[in-house]
Amino acid sequence: MAKTPAGKSAAPKKTAAPKKTAAKPKTPKAKVTPGAPALAPAAALARINTRSKFTLFNLLGQPRGYYLVEPVELERDESAGSAKSVAHSVIVVDRSGSMYSDLAATKETLLKILTLDEYAQYNLLVTLISYSSVGDVTCHFERVPIREIMKKDSKYQKDIKSIRTSCATCISQGLRMASEKVKAGELTAITIHTDGYANDPSSNSEATALIKLCDDMSGKDVFVNTLAYGNYTDFRLLSRVANAGSGSCIKAGDIGAVYSSLYNSTKTLGSSVTPPIEVPLGEYDYQVFISRGAGRANGSAGTLSIRGLKSEDDAIVYKYKKLTKAEYDKLDVPVEQTSEGVFAFAKGNLAEGNLNTAKYALGSTFDATLVGAHARALTNNQVAAMAQDIDALMLSDPGQLSAHTVLDQVPVNKKIPFLVLINLLDANRGNFVINRQALQEVYVRRGLKRIPGVRNDDGTVTEPTLKTEFVNEDTYLPISSFDVNRNTATMNMMLTRKVRLVPAAGGAPITEVAGIKLDSLSTFNNYTLVGDGELTVPYLKVKISDKSLFDKLMNEGVLELDGAPATKYDKDQEYTLRLDQLPIVPPFEGTVELGGVFDDLAKLKVLSSLCGAHLKEDAADLTPEQVEELKKHYLSKSLFLNFPTTNPYAKLEDALSDGSVDTRTSYKIDVGSKHILNLSKLHSANKFLDRMYEVVGADGKPMEKPAFEDVLDGSVTYKHKTLSAKTKVTKVDDFMKALFDDFLGLRPNGAVVKILEGAGADKLAAIVKDRAKGKQPGRKEFVEALADARKKLDARSDALFAEKLSALVFYVGATGLLPDEVEAKAQSADVLAGKYPDLAFSKDEKEGTFFEVGDTILSVYAKTEYFSRDK
Structure with a gap:
C-alpha cells in the first residue's frame, strides 16, 4: 500500500476481495411486501x-x-508504527459521589491492569487523573513509566488506592x-470512566466542552475511549465523545467489561500502531469507519479522524451518497x-x-430480532442496549445474524x-380497576426518598x-386521573384511597x-408510569367491567391471561395489561407540522385564565381558631392532608x-413563537386586568387592585388605562x-367568540356577543357559562396538545434531541434574541437550546434532577 505520513489524509482505495469471507446473505429487493412478511435465507x-x-x-x-x-479500504503505512518509541495512557476516573459503590472495584481493576507482568517490556507512560465537581480535578501522577507503577508497594499504587468520592460530575x-x-511523537490513549451525567456546571456547557475538546x-x-458504568450513565453523550475522539464507548455492566476495555487499550499502546489517518468525505454525504480487530465503529458527516490502529487491524470505510x-x-x-x-x-x-435515523437504518436491515428489541429505544439505557447489540453483531460475532429472524x-x-x-384508558376510567398491590410490587421509584417529619x-x-x-x-382501585406532562416526557397516574386520622x-x-367532621378524608398517590421517557411499570393487573373496552384492548394485543393473549371476556377475571412491549411514542410520519399551534394554545390559555379568574371558589366559613386547629392536625381548610416530610439526609453534599443521592439530566420542552418565547410569559387574567385596564365601579370611582371575581354582578365599566412612561x-x-378587548366588549372583533364556539362553549360565546352590544349577563347565568367554558377550553387545549405536541414532547424529553424529521439547527x-428582539429570556432560559420550526420556536432546557440510590 502507499505510505501515508502521520496526520495526513488517506486516499481511500476500492476494497479488494478478502482472502476469507463469510457467505454473503441473499438479500431480497428493498420493497414493502403486501401481506405477511416472509423470511429471508439465514446467513x-x-x-x-x-x-x-439500499x-x-x-x-x-x-x-x-x-x-x-x-466500501473502501484505508491506505496505511504499516512500517511507520514500528518507529514509535513512546506510548502514553491517560486514565481519567470519576470520583463523584455516585461512584461510591463502584470506585473500590475500579481502583482494584486499575491496579490489576497496571501490574500485569506482560507489560514489563512496554515503553509505556501512565498518567492518572480524577475529577468530581467543577474545579475539583486532580492529577495523581503524570507520565510515570509502567515499570515503576508495577514495583511492589510503589507510591503510585498507593496513589490509586487513596482516591475517595465527593459530590458532583464535571467530566470536561x-x-x-x-x-x-x-x-507530539507519541501515541496517547485517554480513557474516561464515569457512572453519571456530565451536568456540573450544566448539561449544555459540559456537552459542548467535551465535543470541542475532542x-x-x-x-x-x-x-x-469512554467507559459508562451501570444504568445511571449518560451513554448517548459518552458515545458522542468516543465517536468524536476516534475511540469506542463501552457500557460496563460489570467490572469485567472495565477490565477488558482497559486491557485492550493498553495492549494497543504497546503494539505497533500506524500513524493517524484523516479520511476526507469527498463527494459523499456520510461515512463510517469499521474495524473488527480494533473494536471500532465511528461515523461522521465530515472528515473521519482515525487513530490508534494496530498494523494488523482490519480497516474499512463505508461511504454513503x-x-x-x-x-x-x-x-x-x-x-x-x-448488509454490514x-x-x-x-x-x-x-x-x-x-x-431516529439510526433506528430507521436498523429497521431497513429487515433484522426482526434487533428491530423488535430496539425500535422503541429512546432513553440512555435503551440506546446503550441498541449500540451493544449492533456492536456485538458487526464487531464481535457476525455469524450470529444467521440465528436472527430476517424478513423481506x-x-x-x-x-x-x-x-x-x-388516551383510551383515560376515556374509559370507569370501566376497569387495577390491582394496587400488584402495581406496588413492580413499581420503580425515580425521585428522592422522603421521610415523615421536620428536620x-x-x-x-x-x-x-x-x-x-x-x-x-x-x-382493586379505579384510576382517579392520568396526567400527561406538557413539558417533560412524564406521565402520572393517580389513585385515591379513603383514610382515617389516628x-x-x-x-x-x-x-x-x-366541630368539623373528618369522615371523608382521602390520600392521593401519584404513580409515575413514565418518567423522562423511562417506563417504570412493565404491566398493570386489571379487571374490566365493560366488554367493549376488553375487545379494544384485546384487538390491540396488549391483554394477557396466564402469559398468553387474552381472548375470552370475563368481568371477574384479572388480566395483565402489558406496557413494556409498546413504543412510548408513535413513529413519526412525514414532517412535523407545528404551524399555528402556539397561538392556538395561547388563546385557549388566556380565555381559560379569564374564566378561572371570575370563578374564585368561596372558602369554607371557618373561624381563625378552627383553621389553626386543623393546621395542628395537618389539615388544610379544604380538609386535604398535609403531613410534613423531609429528606433522609441533613446535607445534600454529604x-x-x-x-x-445521585443526579441525572432531564429535559424540559417549551413551545413558543418568534414574539413570545413560551406560554409562561402570558400574564394571569387579574394581573393583566390591573396592568392594562381601569375598572370603574357603580359609584363612578376606579377600583383599586381590581379582580374579576369582584365584578360578576356587571355593575362596572372597563376602560383602557393610561400607561405610565x-x-x-x-x-x-x-x-x-386583543382578546381582553373583545371579551370585555371594548373593541369587539369576533376572535373570542370564534375560539369559544370552536371549543363548544356556546353559552359564554352568546354572552360575549351580547356584551359587544352593551348587554350584561345575569350573575348566575354568567357563572354557569364561565364554568362550562373553562372546562371546555381546557379540554380543547388538552386535545390540541395530545394531537400536535405530546409525542414530540415525549421524544425530546426522553432524548434531549429533536427527531430527525424536524430539520432545525440548534441556536x-x-x-435567537438577535434575530427576534421581542423575545424575553429569564436567567435560566438563557441556558437553553432553541430550534426554529416554521413559525414556532421550540425551547429545550437541560435540568439536573436528584434521585435516591441504594448504595
Whole structure:
C-alpha cells in the first residue's frame, strides 16, 4: 500500500476481495411486501466489497431516503508504527459521589491492569487523573513509566488506592487536563470512566466542552475511549465523545467489561500502531469507519479522524451518497439491505446522536430480532442496549445474524403506542380497576426518598404526632386521573384511597376537629408510569367491567391471561395489561407540522385564565381558631392532608458524596413563537386586568387592585388605562389585549367568540356577543357559562396538545434531541434574541437550546434532577 505520513489524509482505495469471507446473505429487493412478511435465507453478516444500494425506510415501512454505499479500504503505512518509541495512557476516573459503590472495584481493576507482568517490556507512560465537581480535578501522577507503577508497594499504587468520592460530575475538566498531557511523537490513549451525567456546571456547557475538546485533538495521535458504568450513565453523550475522539464507548455492566476495555487499550499502546489517518468525505454525504480487530465503529458527516490502529487491524470505510428515487432506480448495482453497510450506517448515526435515523437504518436491515428489541429505544439505557447489540453483531460475532429472524421487509411494530393507549384508558376510567398491590410490587421509584417529619437545626427529625390508616384494604382501585406532562416526557397516574386520622403513638381514630367532621378524608398517590421517557411499570393487573373496552384492548394485543393473549371476556377475571412491549411514542410520519399551534394554545390559555379568574371558589366559613386547629392536625381548610416530610439526609453534599443521592439530566420542552418565547410569559387574567385596564365601579370611582371575581354582578365599566412612561408594552401585551378587548366588549372583533364556539362553549360565546352590544349577563347565568367554558377550553387545549405536541414532547424529553424529521439547527439564546428582539429570556432560559420550526420556536432546557440510590 502507499505510505501515508502521520496526520495526513488517506486516499481511500476500492476494497479488494478478502482472502476469507463469510457467505454473503441473499438479500431480497428493498420493497414493502403486501401481506405477511416472509423470511429471508439465514446467513452470517458479511463484509461487502462492491458498491451496492439500499433504501432507508422509516419504522412504518415507508421509504425515507435512497443511498449508494461504497466500501473502501484505508491506505496505511504499516512500517511507520514500528518507529514509535513512546506510548502514553491517560486514565481519567470519576470520583463523584455516585461512584461510591463502584470506585473500590475500579481502583482494584486499575491496579490489576497496571501490574500485569506482560507489560514489563512496554515503553509505556501512565498518567492518572480524577475529577468530581467543577474545579475539583486532580492529577495523581503524570507520565510515570509502567515499570515503576508495577514495583511492589510503589507510591503510585498507593496513589490509586487513596482516591475517595465527593459530590458532583464535571467530566470536561478531566478531559481538558488529559488533553494537555498529549505530546507530539507519541501515541496517547485517554480513557474516561464515569457512572453519571456530565451536568456540573450544566448539561449544555459540559456537552459542548467535551465535543470541542475532542475536535481540538483531531489530527493528533490520540484516541478517546469512554467507559459508562451501570444504568445511571449518560451513554448517548459518552458515545458522542468516543465517536468524536476516534475511540469506542463501552457500557460496563460489570467490572469485567472495565477490565477488558482497559486491557485492550493498553495492549494497543504497546503494539505497533500506524500513524493517524484523516479520511476526507469527498463527494459523499456520510461515512463510517469499521474495524473488527480494533473494536471500532465511528461515523461522521465530515472528515473521519482515525487513530490508534494496530498494523494488523482490519480497516474499512463505508461511504454513503444520498440519491433521488430516479437516480436509485437507474443505478445498476445490487440492492443490499441486510448488509454490514446498512448496520454500519445505523451504528454511525447512533454514535453521533441521530437516533431516529439510526433506528430507521436498523429497521431497513429487515433484522426482526434487533428491530423488535430496539425500535422503541429512546432513553440512555435503551440506546446503550441498541449500540451493544449492533456492536456485538458487526464487531464481535457476525455469524450470529444467521440465528436472527430476517424478513423481506421492515418489521413494523403494529402495537398501539403507549400514549395512545393511555388516551383510551383515560376515556374509559370507569370501566376497569387495577390491582394496587400488584402495581406496588413492580413499581420503580425515580425521585428522592422522603421521610415523615421536620428536620431540626441540630439535624434531628421531629416526626408528626398523627398518621393515617386506610379505611379499606382496597385491593382493586379505579384510576382517579392520568396526567400527561406538557413539558417533560412524564406521565402520572393517580389513585385515591379513603383514610382515617389516628395518633402516631396509638389510640382511637380522630373523627372530628374543632366541630368539623373528618369522615371523608382521602390520600392521593401519584404513580409515575413514565418518567423522562423511562417506563417504570412493565404491566398493570386489571379487571374490566365493560366488554367493549376488553375487545379494544384485546384487538390491540396488549391483554394477557396466564402469559398468553387474552381472548375470552370475563368481568371477574384479572388480566395483565402489558406496557413494556409498546413504543412510548408513535413513529413519526412525514414532517412535523407545528404551524399555528402556539397561538392556538395561547388563546385557549388566556380565555381559560379569564374564566378561572371570575370563578374564585368561596372558602369554607371557618373561624381563625378552627383553621389553626386543623393546621395542628395537618389539615388544610379544604380538609386535604398535609403531613410534613423531609429528606433522609441533613446535607445534600454529604448524600452526594456517599452515593445515597445521585443526579441525572432531564429535559424540559417549551413551545413558543418568534414574539413570545413560551406560554409562561402570558400574564394571569387579574394581573393583566390591573396592568392594562381601569375598572370603574357603580359609584363612578376606579377600583383599586381590581379582580374579576369582584365584578360578576356587571355593575362596572372597563376602560383602557393610561400607561405610565415606565410601562413597556410587549408583544405579550398586544396578544392578550386583543382578546381582553373583545371579551370585555371594548373593541369587539369576533376572535373570542370564534375560539369559544370552536371549543363548544356556546353559552359564554352568546354572552360575549351580547356584551359587544352593551348587554350584561345575569350573575348566575354568567357563572354557569364561565364554568362550562373553562372546562371546555381546557379540554380543547388538552386535545390540541395530545394531537400536535405530546409525542414530540415525549421524544425530546426522553432524548434531549429533536427527531430527525424536524430539520432545525440548534441556536443559543443570544443568537435567537438577535434575530427576534421581542423575545424575553429569564436567567435560566438563557441556558437553553432553541430550534426554529416554521413559525414556532421550540425551547429545550437541560435540568439536573436528584434521585435516591441504594448504595
